[in-house]
Amino acid sequence: MLDAWRDLVLGSSCVGCSRPGRLLCSPCRAALVPSPAPAWPTPRPPGLREPWAAAAYDGTVRAMILGHKEHRLLALARPLGDLLAVAADAAVDDLLGAAPLHPAVPLLLVPVPSRPSTVRERGHAPTTALTRVAAERLSAGGRPARCVSLLRTRPGLADQSGLDARSRSVNLAGAFRVHAPTLRRLARLGRPWHVLVCDDVLTTGATAAEAQRALDAVGLHPLAAVAVAATKLRR
Numbered sequence: 116m117l118d119a120w121r122d123l124v125l126g127s128s129c130v131g132c133s134r135p136g137r138l139l140c141s142p143c144r145a146a147l148v149p150s151p152a153p154a155w156p157t158p159r160p161p162g163l164r165e166p167w168a169a170a171a172y173d174g175t176v177r178a179m180i181l182g183h184k185e186h187r188l189l190a191l192a193r194p195l196g197d198l199l200a201v202a203a204d205a206a207v208d209d210l211l212g213a214a215p216l217h218p219a220v221p222l223l224l225v226p227v228p229s230r231p232s233t234v235r236e237r238g239h240a241p242t243t244a245l246t247r248v249a250a251e252r253l254s255a256g257g258r259p260a261r262c263v264s265l266l267r268t269r270p271g272l273a274d275q276s277g278l279d280a281r282s283r284s285v286n287l288a289g290a291f292r293v294h295a296p297t298l299r300r301l302a303r304l305g306r307p308w309h310v311l312v313c314d315d316v317l318t319t320g321a322t323a324a325e326a327q328r329a330l331d332a333v334g335l336h337p338l339a340a341v342a343v344a345a346t347k348l349r350r
């Protein structure tokens with residue numbers, strides 16, 4: 116009844132199964148069981164640090180990501196951000212076993228930026244929205260995290276979709292830079308951070324590696340890259 120009312124008022128349907136009502140119906144939401152795991156692409160881009168994803172990029176997760184990104188279904192930021200938080204949590208748990216990581220040091224979640232023209236066309240910055248939700252979710256779960264949009268794209272960066280792996284890496288060389296005023300604001304907080312690069316989809320890993328490089332250049336060395344979902348690469 117409530118879903119029917121929502122459909123009447125909002126004209127929406129589930130992105131997973133097209134059932135009229137919520138953007139993500141209860142059965143589709145229940146079927147959405149995250150399986151966070153390392154998601155190394157083949158081949159591995161040079162310099163990429165441990166990539167983690169919460170799910171495979173197919174089915175309902177793919178429909179959610181596209182719906183949120185391309186069709187401005189903004190309410191999907193919450194379930195997608197929850198998945199990103201699961202990936203970040205798993206990555207940090209894993210690193211705590213291996214690296215000199217301090218559990219009390221907060222996480223700095225840095226979203227991979229979209230080109231300004233893309234943000235204008237879409238009317239929102241999807242990855243930043245998901246990353247904000249993930250930071251809230253992690254903090255609420257006792258792992259303090261903050262989303263800071265430190266990165267900007269360089270002028271002239273082409274849209275990555277439609278490029279093959281080789282063209283992507285050429286296009287991406289020097290793709291990102293750290294926004295100096297944001298870095299200064301961050302420095303004023305004066306604490307160490309464990310830095311994670313955040314994205315919606317991990318494809319070749321080249322974007323994440325480039326974002327990590329840009330952060331390395333200012334001394335914020337990311338520990339890992341985390342994404343909602345990872346594609347299965349076809350070589």
Ligand SMILES: [Zn+2]
Binds near residue numbers: 130133139141
């Ligand atoms: Zn559904």
